[in-house]
Amino acid sequence: MEATDLTTRALPWGAVWGQDAAVQTLREAASDPAAMTHAWLITGPPGSGRSTLAYAFAAALIAEPDDDQAMRQVLAGTHPDLTALRTEGVIISIKDARALVERSYFAPAVGRYRVIVMEDADRMAERTSNVLLKALEEPPERTVWVLCAPSDADLLPTIRSRVRTLRLREPDVADVARLITERTGVDAATAEQSARHAQRHIGMAQRLATDADARARRDETLRAALRVRGVGDVVEVAGRIVQAATEDAKALTAERDEAERASLLRTVGVAEGAAVPPAVRSQLHALEDDQKRRATRSLRDGLDRVLTDLQSLFRDVVMLQFGRDGELINHELEAQLRELADAWDAERALVVLDRVAETRRNLEQNVAPALALESLLVTVASGRTP
Structure with a gap:
């Protein structure tokens, strides 16, 4: 796939990759009031560039076409007419949603529009979604909402009916x-x-x-x-998986946590290695609380990545059972996958795939990770749902 002039390196679209049709739609909306909608939902699978596109759109809306400095401010998240909610907790709180709604009624300070970007809009509970309804239905003339989610099905119908949905393509x-x-x-x-x-x-x-x-x-x-052969293997392997996800989550967050702590202490004038004054401790505790919430989300996301990998594994088993060996995700494990495909019938493989999907949903509902994985692996070992 070759890039076209729609996604040239010129601001603000330079970081958007592989979404030419979506860029065309948003460029037209930003430049033509007749094509403009004041509430948008950008959907696409994780990693498809939803947030990148949302901020590029925000920059095009807020800044004049030749104002590169303002565009860079929006892309950096520092422009006064951009309000963004980047969710690092498990859910978006009602308090955060209300704060967004309040900001949405402010007139733009210096730009053409005020833009509200909500990443991970699928993490709203129903009560939180209801907070947004009126603001999405009747936003001020120069306010634009941009929500991001994996799918429009992840949001309430009442939200979907108030936004224009833009679906991103999956790259090859x-x-x-x-x-x-x-x-x-x-x-x-x-x-x-x-x-x-x-x-x-x-x-x-x-x-x-x-x-x-x-x-x-x-x-x-x-x-x-793949080594799970009986119920006796279940507890050990479930523990290993949770441990691997925990280590992965720590690797992702540890460096960032330390950098944030060091930046805070530098900002308030505390030298490296010096004792933290009592007046600064409350700020440090608040940062640590935020980091703990982020760590919880990071572990949840890490477990979901593991389950996504397991889903790909058992999907490959099904593909082999139906003679589609040219489409394996994990072809490095083809020998072991073929062994499993020969040992199982198609119904058992499909039961396991369904169980993986159910486990992903259960983890989003705060089921204990070890218990959820043990239950899944019992199905892998026996072919039956516990």
């Missing part, structure tokens, strides 16, 4: 692999494997391509699941 494995090679310089084979294992999720593919430990944890997790 080869396209993602080329992008990863361009961005990171890794060899073509590593980029292709990472894009395939990440199931075309650009961010995850980049991480796998550049982090050997992440690749090793994924490989060990899948091999452990």
Whole structure:
């Protein structure tokens, strides 16, 4: 897939990749009031660039076409006419939603529009969604809402009826692999494997391509699941999977947590290694609370990534059972997958796939991770749902 002039490196669309049709729609909306809608929903699978596109659109709406400085401010999240909610907790709180609604009624300070970007809008409970309804239905003339979610089905019908939905396309494995090679310089084979294992999720593919430990944890997790032969293996393997997801989450958050702590202390004038004055401790505690919430979300996301990988594993088993061996995600494990495909009938493989999907939903409902995984692995071992 070749890039077109729709996504040139010129601001603000330069970071948007592989979504030419969506860019065309939003460019027209930003430049033509007749094509404009004041509430948008950008949907697409994780890693498809929903947030990147949302901020590019915000920059095009807020800044004049030749004002590169204002566009850079929006893309950096520092422009006064941009209000963004980046969710790092498990859910979006009613308090946060109300704050967005309040900001939406402010007139633009310096730009053409005030833009409200809500990432992960699918993390709203019904009560929280209801807070947004009137603001989405009757926004002020120069306010634009941009929600992002994996699918419009993840939001209430009352929300969907008040927004214009823009669906992003999924890139091909080869396209993602080329992008990863361009961005990171890794060899073509590593980029292709990472894009395939990440199931075309650009961010995850980049991480796998550049982090050997992440690749090793994924490989060990899948091999452990393939070794489950009886109920006696279940507790051990479930524990391993939770441990791998925990280590992955810590690796993602530890460096960022330390950088945030150091930045806060520098900002308030505390030298490195010096004692923290009592007046600063409340700010430090607030930061640590935010980081703990983020760690909880990161672990939940890590477990979901593991389950996505397991889903790809048992999907490959089904593909082999139906003679589709050219479309495997995990073809490095083809010998073990063929063994399983021969040992199971198609019904059992489909039962396991359904159980993986159910486990993902259960974890979103705060089911204990170890218990959820043990229950899943009992189905893997027996072919029956506990």
